Every structure is written in C-alpha cells, then in structure tokens.
Amino acid sequence: MRLFVDARQALHDPVRELHNGDWVTYAESADRVRLVQDQLPGWEGARDFGVEPLLAVHVPAYLAFLQRAHADWLAAGRSGDAIGYAFPVVGRRPLKLGRIDAELGSFSFDASTPIAAGTWESAYWGAQAALTALETVIGGDRAAFALCRPPGHHAGSDYMGGYCYLNNAAIVARAAQAKGHARVAILDIDYHHGNGTQDIFYDDGSVFFASIHADPATDYPYFWGHADEVGEGPGQGTTLNVPLPRDMTFEPYVLALDSALAAIAGFGPTMLVLSFGADTYEKDPISHFKLGRADYTAVAARIAALGLPTLIVMEGGYAVADLPSNISAFLAGFDRLPNATVAD
Ligand code: Q9C
Ligand code: ZN
Numbered sequence: 001m002r003l004f005v006d007a008r009q010a011l012h013d014p015v016r017e018l019h020n021g022d023w024v025t026y027a028e029s030a031d032r033v034r035l036v037q038d039q040l041p042g043w044e045g046a047r048d049f050g051v052e053p054l055l056a057v058h059v060p061a062y063l064a065f066l067q068r069a070h071a072d073w074l075a076a077g078r079s080g081d082a083i084g085y086a087f088p089v090v091g092r093r094p095l096k097l098g099r100i101d102a103e104l105g106s107f108s109f110d111a112s113t114p115i116a117a118g119t120w121e122s123a124y125w126g127a128q129a130a131l132t133a134l135e136t137v138i139g140g141d142r143a144a145f146a147l148c149r150p151p152g153h154h155a156g157s158d159y160m161g162g163y164c165y166l167n168n169a170a171i172v173a174r175a176a177q178a179k180g181h182a183r184v185a186i187l188d189i190d191y192h193h194g195n196g197t198q199d200i201f202y203d204d205g206s207v208f209f210a211s212i213h214a215d216p217a218t219d220y221p222y223f224w225g226h227a228d229e230v231g232e233g234p235g236q237g238t239t240l241n242v243p244l245p246r247d248m249t250f251e252p253y254v255l256a257l258d259s260a261l262a263a264i265a266g267f268g269p270t271m272l273v274l275s276f277g278a279d280t281y282e283k284d285p286i287s288h289f290k291l292g293r294a295d296y297t298a299v300a301a302r303i304a305a306l307g308l309p310t311l312i313v314m315e316g317g318y319a320v321a322d323l324p325s326n327i328s329a330f331l332a333g334f335d336r337l338p339n340a341t342v343a344d
Contacts, residue, residue, distance in 0.1 A: 001335055004133040005147040006046040006125035009033045011118025012150055014081045018111050019286075026114075027286055027318045028163035033149040039324035043147075046128040049175075053131055054124075056174040057167055057200060062158040065107050066123065066165055069115045072100040081114035109161040109221075113154075123150055123165040130168040131175055134311050137271070138179050143310040143334055146172075147327075151315040153194035153275045154221060162192065162221060168313045169275045170200045173207055176271045176311070182206060185269035187260060187303065188213070190277025190315040191287040193225025197275065198239055205234040208267040210260040212253075214288065215243035238267065246288040250295045253280075257299060261306055272308040278317025278326045285318050293322070293329045300333030310334070 010030040016023045037043055054063060073082035076099075084104025088095075097103060104115070126148040133144035152169055154162030173184045186201070188194035188211040201207040209231075216225040231239035240263050242256045264272070278296070280289040291299070304310070312334070317323050 001143050001145055001331055002133070002136050002141065003040070003043050003145045003147065004046060004129040005033060005037055005043050006129050007037075008118075008125040009122045009129070009147070009149050012116055012122030013118060014114040014116045016081075017114065028150060028316070029320060031320050032317070032323055033147060035320060036147055036324045036327055040328055044132070046125055046132045047135070048128055049131045053171055053175045054127060054166060056178070057157060057170045059158045062107055065103055066115070066160070067120045069100065069103065070117050070119065072103070073115070076100050081116045083111055083114045084108050085111055107159055109159050113160045113163055113165070119150070119165060126150060126152070127166045127168050127171050130172045130311070130313050134172045134175055137309045137311050138176070141309075143304070143312060145312045145331060146314065148313045148315070151190075151277070152313065153188055153190060153197050153315050154192070155196040156199040159196070161196070163316070164196060167196045167200060169194070169197050169273050172311050172313065173201075173273050176273070177206065181269075181271040183208070183267065183269045184271045184273060185210065185264045185267055185308070186273045186275065187264060188275040188315070189257070189280065189299070190275055191279040191284065191289055192220055192277070192316065193241065193243075194275055194315070195221045195224035198224060198229065201235060202231055202239060203233040203235040205236075205238050208238045208240070208264060208269060210240040210242070210264055212242045212244065212256050212260055214246055214248075217243070218246055219288075244289075248289045250291055250298075253289070253291065253295075254299070254302065257302060261302065265306060269308060272303075272306060272310040274303060274310055274312045275315045276312050276330060277315035278319070278323055278330070281317065281319050281322065281326055283319045283322060287318070293326055296326055296330040297333035300330045301336050304334045304336060
C-alpha cells in the first residue's frame with residue numbers, strides 16, 4: 001500500500017490545551033507525524049490540488065478565517081496560540097464580527113483547538129496528502145494511506161474542534177464523488193465520535209457515515225454520536241452511530257465493527273473512506289478502550305474483507321511512541337487479500 005504525508009504537516013505545533021480545568025501539553029503533537037515518518041519506510045509527498053476540493057466541504061468564510069486567524073491574533077497584540085473562549089451556543093446566527101476572539105468562538109465548538117502559526121499550512125497539506133492518496137485508489141490501487149495530521153473528523157463545514165481544522169475524510173469523500181463514485185461510505189473507528197463528518201453528511205443520502213466510538217454520554221464530543229442520530233431528510237438512515245462503553249475490549253468491539261460493516265455493505269458503496277484513529281489503543285493517554293497492537297491487524301483485515309477500494313486517513317492516536325508500530329500493524333492487516341480468512 002502506498003503511504004502519503006507532507007513534511008509541512010509538522011509545522012502546526014500548539015503548545016498547550018485545556019484539559020479538565022488545567023493547562024496540559026498539547027496531546028496532538030507534531031511528533032506524531034515526525035516519528036511515524038521516521039520509523040516507517042516508503043513515504044511519498046503530497047501533490048497540490050488547490051482549495052477547490054476543500055471548498056466542496058468547507059464554507060469560504062471558514063477557510064479564510066483559518067488562513068488569517070493567527071495573524072489577526074498577533075495583530076491584536078497577543079502572542080502564542082490563538083484560543084477562543086466564548087461560543088455562540090444560544091442564538092447562533094451569521095454575525096460579521098471583527099474581533100479575533102469573537103471569530104475564534106464563531107468558528108469552533110470547543111476551546112481545545114488552538115490556531116498556531118503553522119496551522120493552516122499543516123492542515124492544508126494534510127488534506128492534499130489525502131487527495132494524493134485518493135488519486136492512487138481512483139487509479140486502481142486497492143487501498144492507500146494518508147498520514148493526515150492535524151486530524152479532521154471533528155471539523156464541520158464551518159467549524160473546528162477536537163484538534164481538527166479541515167475534514168480530510170469528508171474532503172476525499174466529496175472528491176471521490178466528483179470522480180464518479182456516486183455512493184461513498186465513511187467508516188470512522190477513532191475512539192471519539194466523528195461529529196464533523198456526521199454533520200457534513202447528515203442530510204445527504206449519497207454518503208453513508210458509520211462511527212464506532214466511546215459513548216458520548218461519558219466521552220468527548222458529548223453532544224453528538226448517540227445511537228438515535230440516524231440522519232435526516234434525504235440522509236435519513238445513512239448515519240449509523242455505535243456508541244460503546246469506555247472499557248471496550250477486542251471481542252465485543254469486533255461485534256460492533258461487524259454490524260457497521262454489514263450496514264455499509266447494505267448501502268452498496270463503490271468506495272470506502274476509513275477514518276482510522278489509533279486512540280482506541282490500550283495505552284492511549286486520553287482514551288479508554290483496550291485494543292492491543294495485534295488487534296489492529298485483525299480489525300484492518302475485517303474492514304479489508306469488505307472488498308471496497310479504500311482510502312485510509314489518519315485521525316487520532318496519542319500514545320506517540322507506539323504510533324508507528326500501531327499504524328504498521330493496522331496497514332499489515334489491510335494488505336492481506338480481501339477474501340483472506342481472518343484468524344480470530
Ligand atoms: N483535553 C481526535 O482524536 N479533548 N480528537 C478535549 C480534553 C479533545 C480528540 C478536552 C479530544 C479530541 C481527532
Ligand atoms: Zn480521537
């Protein structure tokens with residue numbers, strides 16, 4: 001399988017985040033991309049597809065904000081990372097507000113997604129890496145992997161959150177549709193619910209979104225990912241949420257995975273976008289599932305057995321030292337033949 005990343009994805013380097021009332025070191029560190037790139041061989045760089053495929057998902061005002069937010073922050077006399085603190089939860093409406101703090105609130109749903117000097121460049125090139133990987137799958141490869149970082153699945157069409165700025169999975173799903181794949185499925189196996197991806201396709205019956213994640217009753221992002229969220233309008237029934245208890249181990253996890261895979265097969269897509277988060281790992285510092293490294297190989301083999309052309313994008317995974325081997329274990333499972341027998 002071909003692997004894609006761009007060195008500029010390490011430029012985004014926020015210092016700290018608010019966690020349970022304290023400032024802590026930013027979990028989504030630039031080392032995630034550096035270490036994986038250093039320890040796994042065979043990377044290829046990103047081609048530049050421009051902003052057009054980004055605009056198929058995100059509104060222009062949000063993209064413009066991402067590009068100038070850090071400069072506006074500095075112009076306001078601040079230093080360090082731009083972080084919002086006031087959010088228009090009640091009575092949200094399209095106000096044109098000049099002050100950077102108001103804009104940070106308008107375009108985000110949490111305060112744990114800072115904008116640093118290199119944020120736009122990293123997010124941009126991460127999305128381009130995903131689009132580059134998609135080209136190989138469109139060209140006939142069985143699967144490709146993009147080491148997207150920063151991740152994407154918490155970002156909506158006009159908001160950032162959860163360490164995410166550009167929704168890479170949504171961007172490649174829309175790009176695949178533009179290349180003739182009318183029905184696309186997105187499977188999200190990050191520990192956290194992919195609320196941004198869900199929102200983007202909630203009323204869209206042409207993209208099936210399935211997510212297996214920690215129950216939002218106990219885990220971030222809390223306000224999305226509950227089992228009764230199934231889509232609306234033409235998208236009614238094309239969103240599937242499988243919330244799981246925090247202490248999830250491999251055997252019950254696989255039952256949930258198989259139910260999501262069956263639903264995806266029933267939808268009849270011609271392309272799969274896989275949001276792969278390695279934060280389901282037993283040693284992840286901010287998550288609580290109990291999957292081991294070998295489990296990743298088995299999980300990937302089950303997904304590969306769907307037999308769909310698959311574009312894999314990286315989401316979370318914060319046990320940084322273990323990230324290269326976890327990714328490697330996952331991709332090894334995927335490279336088995338689609339109809340290979342899965343060892344249980
Ligand atoms: N620091 C992804 O895995 N937690 N995002 C914020 C505690 C945010 C995780 C509150 C977790 C976001 C892509
Ligand atoms: Zn996550």
